[in-house]
Amino acid sequence: MPAPPRRTRSDARQNRERLLEVAALVFAEQELDAAPAVIAQRAGVGVGTLYRHFPTREALIDAAYQRRLTLVCEQAAELLPGRTAAEAMQEWMTHFVGYATAKHGMAQALNTVIASGTDPYAGSRALLTGAVGTLLAAGAEDGSLRTDLTADDVLLFMSGIAQSAGQAGSPEQSARLxxxxxxxLVRR
Structure with missing residues (x-):
């Protein structure tokens, strides 16, 4: 009988999370110029640890992107307690624009993932639609948000804001938008 799969040690999980966090920042700053040794050093681990978790640059880029997207989408539900849905929506949209702006910095790196045959965006739409849908449903329940908009409508607007913020916009302009x-979105 095959041995049951081993559980990942907590320090190994922490190393992986730290690597993903640092990699997303470094790829956003340096795109493809980001050296694995720099990422490992900033994360406080050896290069061998980086390659043990992520055998290729593309695997690291994809995992870093997926982690950031998941964290942003999970925030939608986490922001609701103690706030109206409209307040949570505003805070979430601000987080999303920050995430999307950083993703623009990773564009060249993400293109190498696509060229390798992996689609890092495959599950993105479902995650984002779910996050916005959670906020819209809460807004319909507490009466703070309109009910005639879909998650896709909101995402289309937000994509435009994120696109302009990533190219030539300022943080102040993004906040105004x-x-x-x-x-x-607010119900009147």
Whole structure:
């Protein structure tokens, strides 16, 4: 009989999480110029640990992107307790624009993942639609958000804000645009 799979040690899980966090930041800053040794050093681990978790640059880029997206999407539900859905939506949209702006910095790195035959965006739409849907449903329940919009509508608007913020916009302009979008989402 085959041996049962071993559980990952807690320090190994922490190393992996730290590597993903640092890799996302470094790839956003340096794109393909990011050296694995720099990522490992900033994460406080050896290069061997990096390669044990992520055997290729593409695997590291994909995992870092997926982790960041998952964390942003999980925030939607985490922001609801103690806030109206409209307040949670505004805070989440601000987080999303920050995430999307950093993702623009990773664009070249993500293109290498796509070229390797992996689609890092395959599950993105479902995660994002789920996050926005959670906030819209809470807004319908507490009466703070309009009920005639879909998650896809909101994501389309947010994509435009994120696109402009990533190219030439300033953080202040992004905040104003998020505020304008929230005004359109609030139930009157």
């Amino acid at each position: 998020v505020g304008l979008l929230l005004d359109a």
